[in-house]
């Protein structure tokens with residue numbers, strides 16, 4: 429999904445992240461605590477996420493408040509990541525990014541050599557966040573009719589209202 433935040437310079441910032449899970453109320457995503465997005469969310473804990481299914485002519489935009497997940501939630505999400513993404517969370521830093529591709533492969537191999545097949549736990553930089561929706565916008569396209577959107581908004585007290593908007 430595309431995660432949009434407010435950049436520290438006031439320009440929008442956007443990037444792709446994995447939707448780690450939807451727990452029935454919040455959308456979870458995970459990242460590196462040293463990342464730009466983590467700094468942006470510390471400054472303003474609000475974000476939008478955009479999910480798109482072009483083949484199904486569907487789009488969902490969710491806007492809401494972001495808070496860190498619990499340690500247990502972060503560990504569960506880490507355990508569910510592929511081995512590649514688990515290792516990536518350990519070795520993906522500024523120093524490695526500036527290295528040559530060959531050197532990055534060496535670093536990766538050295539990491540795996542030191543812990544062959546070991547169950548990995550998350551590095552201290554593993555950071556999880558969950559977005560609680562305040563607005564949800566479901567877009568539905570069609571080939572034989574006008575597209576339209578269902579807009580949901582949460583009001584104080586938790587009541588949701590719904591409106592139909594043109595696409």
Ligand SMILES: Cc1cc2nc3c(=O)[nH]c(=O)nc-3n(C[C@H](O)[C@H](O)[C@H](O)COP(=O)(O)O)c2cc1C
Pocket residue numbers: 441442443444445446447457458459460463464465466
């Ligand atoms: C398909 C895809 C999935 C990605 N998933 C994640 C993710 O789950 N977490 C993450 O931190 N970065 C993920 N990235 C990398 C981010 O898009 C981004 O480059 C990185 O997190 C740094 O973003 P920032 O500098 O805005 O904080 C993914 C990139 C792609 C293309």
